[in-house]
Amino acid sequence: MQRIGVFVCWCGSNIAGTVDVVKVAEALKNEPGVVHSANYQYMCSQAGQELIKQAIKEHNLTGIVVCSCSPRMHEQTFRKTAAAAGLNPYMVEIANIREQCSWIHKDMAEGTEKAIVLGRTAIAKVNLNAPLTPGESPVTKRALVIGGGIAGIQTALDIADAGFEVDIVEKKPTIGGKMAQIDKTFPTLDCAACILTPKMVDVAQHEKIKIYSYSEVVDVKGFVGNFDVTIKRKARYVKEDVCTGCGLCTEKCPMKKVPNDFNLGMDNKRAIYIPFAQAVPKVATIDADYCNMLKNGKCGVCAKVCTANAIDYTQKDEFVEEKYGAIVAATGFNPISMDKFDEYAYSQSKDVITSLEFERLMNAAGPTAGKLLRPSDGKHPHTLVFVQCVGSRCASCAEKGKEYCSKICCMYTAKHAMLTRDKYPDTDVYVFYIDVRTPGKQFDEFYRRAVEEYGVHYIKGMVGKVSPEGEKLIVQGSDLIANKQLKIEADLVVLAAAIEPDKSARPLATMLTASMDTNDFFTEAHPKLRPVESPTAGVFLSGACQGPKDFPETVSQAGAAASKVIGLLSKDKLTGNPCVAHSDEMMCNGCSSCEKVCPYGAITYADKEFRGPNRTTLIRRVAQVNEAICQGCGCCTVACPSGAMDLKGFASKQIMAEVDAICK
Amino acid sequence: MQKITRDALIEKAQTLLDSGVVTRVLGWKKGDFDYDVTPALFTDIESMKKDFVFGDFCGANFSKYLLKETKKIGVEGKVLVFLKSCDTYSFNQLLTEHRFDREKVYAVGIPCDGMVDVNKIKAIVGDGIVSIDDSAEVIKVETLYDGVKELNKADILLERCANCKSRKHVAYDELMGEDGEVIDSNRFDEVEKLEKMSADERFAFWQNELSRCIRCNACRDVCPACTCEKCVFNNPNSGVENKAAANSFEEQMFHIIRAFHVAGRCTDCGECSRVCPQHIPLHLLNRKFIKDINSFYGDYQAGETVGSRAPLTNFTKEDLEPSEAVNREDK
Secondary structure (H helix, E strand, O other): OOOEEEEEEOOOHHHHOOOOHHHHHHHHOOOOOEEEEEEEOOOOOHHHHHHHHHHHHHOOOOEEEEEEOOHHHHHHHHHHHHHHOOOOHHHEEEEEOOOOOHHHOOOHHHHHHHHHHHHHHHHHHHOOOOOOOOOEEEOOOEEEEEOOOHHHHHHHHHHHHOOOEEEEEOOOOOOOHHHHHOOEEOOOOEEHHHHHHHHHHHHHHOOOEEEEOOEEEEEEEEEOOEEEEEEEEOOOOEOOOOOOOOOHHHHHOOOOOEEOHHHOOOOEEOOEEOOOOOOOOOOOEEOOOOOHHHHHOOOOHHHHHOOOOOEOOOOOOEEEEEEEOEEEEOOOEEEOOOOOOHHHOOOOOOOEEEHHHHHHHHOOOOOOOOOOOOOOOOOOOOEEEEEEEEOOOOHHHOOOOOOOOOOOHHHHHHHHHHHHHHHOOOOEEEEEEOOOOOOOOOHHHHHHHHHHOOOOEEEEOOEEEEEEEOOEEEEEEEEOOOOEEEEEEEOEEEEEEOEEEOOOHHHHHHHHOOOEOOOOOEOOOEOOOEOOEOOOOOEEEOHHHOOOOOHHHHHHHHHHHHHHHHHHHOOOEEEOOOOOEEEOOOOOOOOOHHHHHOOOOOEEEEEEEEEOOOOOEEEEEEEEEOOOOOOOOOHHHHHOOOOOEEEOOOOHHHHHHHHHHHHO | OOOOOHHHHHHHHHHHHHOOOEEEEEEEEOOOOOOOOEEEEEOOHHHHHHHEEOOOOOOOOOOOHHHHHHOOOOOOOEEEEEEOHHHHHHHHHHHHOOOOOHHHEEEEEOOOOOOEOHHHHHHHHOOOEEEEEOOOOEEEEEEOOOEEEEEEHHHHEOHHHHOOOEOOOOOOOEEOOOOOOEOOOOOOHHHHHHHHOOHHHHHHHHHHHHOOOOOOOHHHHHOOOOOOOOOHHHOOOOOOOOOOOOOOHHHHHHHHHHHHHHOOOOOOOOHHHHHOOOOOOOHHHHHHHHHHHHHHHOOOOOOOOOOOOOHHHOOOOOOOOHHHHHHOOOO
16 A cells, blocks of 8 residues: 655645645545645745655655646656655656646636545556656767758757767758848848858868758657668769769750749759759759650760769669657748739739749849849839738638748848839839738838838738739739728739748658647747757757748757757767556567557567466467657557557556546 | 359368378368357368368358467467358458468368358248258258248348458468459448437437347457457456346447457458347447448458558548547538
């Protein structure tokens, strides 16, 4: 029989305000196994913990129940307290009478009654608890960064500078990501490439960093400290270590009509290409969808002109297996598709473009060599209309847009408007907005400058319709402040499209068993206190894959993720979680159901000898759990048809005892 | 379909026994009456020639018998098993679950055009059956009181044979006769009828059926999906270990729990209903699960291939969300 101590916390008035803590302590005194019951203002305080330690020694307690806040807050605290007093930390149970009781009840009698039930439930469980000892596992001192945009680059550089090896996996032929496509950065207006490309070079030259470009993660196994990752290196039909990046092939390739995705399809590239001048690695890649040689074996020009003999039409996708201790997701974002926004005539008129397309139009390396020209006729536009929040903050249009604020559009639209007016003073620039959101260092000053110094017309209101008429685009919108309808004859309309997580994030999250929100952004372990960690141990988040953010924020988050990775990789051993699955070999019939549902690959089978009747030996196939890999998720316990699988610390009979205690 | 005769099976067994491919044979043996044919193990051809039967009452599915038979200590060689098409699905399912050693079995697939339900015969001819001649399509039943009556086989088929899901053998070492096809049967019609009932009507239906349960455990013992080392219903701590229906447990829980335990693994072999002495249509519970699994996750036939993953222990991105299951119309 256990000797259980119950400790009821007031949490100041957080609990005591709606729960009669004295009454709870009194009521729980009579539960089976309870030999001591106390209440105190703040159990988590030094004095409160001292109270628990003393009681453990004085009453020879074998288990304790702390009725307090959520176990997410203080379970660790009280486990340490118990351990300090010589009690196994897994003999501690928390009854959550704050978040699940006092905070959600207003009536004292109701709250008190429920707190007693919750306490009783925890006591029923402790009665069946057994001491547990965690195991240890080693740490592979290498990190994987998935995504080679500015977030991935910064994270990789910071980890590598701390002395650990880092691999970057980038699905495109070059690292650089979205930042490489951006022209200028707000609020300082320095050129994006000028600040990004040195970092790309740093990555390429860093002896601790390896870049897997044109590659994808296809499989992740293992657990924190010990991930086994399979990386698919897509065939680029060019030997990466031989190609010098001279670019001769990209000039001679006869296939000239390949849409250039780097310029968002606004101009063409060849079937063999280097995405942009500063690409890292600076290696050509063949687009197999367009290459005549690969499609029908007729051409081979690039192989003929290549002096380095780097072209290899027979290249196949390769699969690399590598071990990592930590994984950082830095998969970034994309503007949403404008296909469903017919009201803005995006699909009807070439002169309705997205903001990212506008970036390329303004960029010296873009399709117009930096001259602002209309995509339809190459003429200089005089009247420009920018529309903000296209698909953002769009609760009513969830089927085509996003409910959230994309955060960066107010600032980049101000930037676009300002740059246009600066370079082309003969233009009229209008910005339609719902709100202008500029919280950030020197952000509001920047926006004010656009309005006051550059004379950009900001109109509070939304655009209802854009209709092409001849060479013009008729923009109909409302000015909510002047309370009138506007009709503007524009030459160019720029849509600030909402941003969404990259499509590769969802399958990656599945592989990593990392959780996502309904918008496919990765969720944090804690929104305030653990913003760069995923709830899955060993998986970290960097950049816009966690939520919309601008460059300064992305870079600081990237650094934060790196510091968490460094903290993990600095350890030689990790203490495991002892609440893992184990199989009762006498019950197990080796059917493999558990193995099939185990997301961690923690279950294997062994043929073991058992004693049969009449001094015989039976050989039976039974499940075995690798405790270092098992994360204690419990899938196997429900899949097991025989009831042979159980979780230590969360055994079925413990949970049944809890249910019984609630229903008593 | 070409009819396989008793003699052909004995001849096959003799060849295999003589050549040493197998050392024993799982077959059917006549009981006290012509219709209560029981499974039996034959170790020599003489006893087989004497007792072995093959006819319209050989419904028993031998797949589960292989568990014990292949684990026998001190017995060498393979066991010969005759498998009807429906039995082969159970055979595969057990292999998927690693329940017996395939190397120790020699499986001979035999064609089957349906087995007969003695209860249907009794419903027509009444009690006092003296003998049954099932050698032809028209079955002759002699009773104490009425003399010989002639019955059409199609009218007295076992439920599972009337709604046969497949004449195709999905596993065998050797096939006698020609293989059949998977059949687009009407086996879910009864389930649909139950689905159309109101919750109260359905509850009343099942209460009426299940209240007859005498908890003989025959359904569990015969079920090829029920192969736990230790059955939960034999657990003395469970409070439901008893073998006689003492309270409402059998009526309300026992068969439902069993259906849940075999969900996704049940091949719809129909043995549970065949052996139930109280004639409870237990197969309908399993078929409801199969039908739901099919409609939620796409068609899945347990035992169709070895090693297949049942939708309930598999995850694909196409799986429906729990809310879709709750809000579906045909629940």
